Amino acid sequence: DGGITQSPKYLFRKEGQNVTLSCEQNLNHDAMYWYRQDPGQGLRLIYYSQIVNDFQKGDIAEGYSVSREKKESFPLTVTSAQKNPTAFYLCASSITGVDEKLFFGSGTQLSVL
C-alpha cells in the first residue's frame, strides 16, 4: 500500500544534540512538508519542498534543517539551536502543491531529556 512512513515514533533529545526525523513516501508525490503540532495550536509549517534538491522555509524554520536528495525522502534535523523542540512532528506529501489534499505520516513525538 502507498503511504508515508515516519520514524522513529518516539525520540528523545539531550541538550546540545542534533536529532534527525525520517520521512519516506512511496506515493510518487512531488511535494513534501514538515509540520509541527503543539497542544492548543494549529499545525505550523517548518519546511516544504516541491522538487528534488530544492526546499523553502515555512513559518517556523529557525533551528531546523532539511534535505531533499531523493523524491521519496525528506528528512528533518532538529538542531541544538531549537530551544523548545518538544512537539509532535508530522510529515506530509501532496501531488504537486499545497492547494491539494495532504497525505500525512503517523508522526514522531520528540521530547527533551
Add this chain to the structure above:
Amino acid sequence: EDQVTQSPEALRLQEGESSSLNCSYTVSGLRGLFWYRQDPGKGPEFLFTLYSAGEEKEKERLKATLTKKESFLHITAPKPEDSATYLCAVHNTDKLIFGTGTRLQVFP
C-alpha cells in the same frame, strides 16, 4: 491577518445526537477549505475539500458546507468511532493555515 478559528474546542455527544462543528475564517483570497480527521497519536486524514460558497460534500455521517465566512461539519447520528479531533485548514493565496481543531467525543 489571515486567521482560522474552530469552535467549540471540545464537544461531547451521546451516540445518535447530531451536531455541527464550526470553522470560521478571514483570509485574503480563499482558494480552498479542507477538513481532516485526526485520531490520538496519529497523523491527520483527509475528509473533504470545498472551493466555493454554497458547495457541500458528504461522506457517510459527515457533511461539510461552505459560506463566504465559515464552514460547518455536520455529524448526523454519530457513533463512538467518530470520536476524534477534526481539523479545518484554509488555503489562501500562498499557504495553508490550520485551525486548532475540535475534539469530539461520542459516548454510547
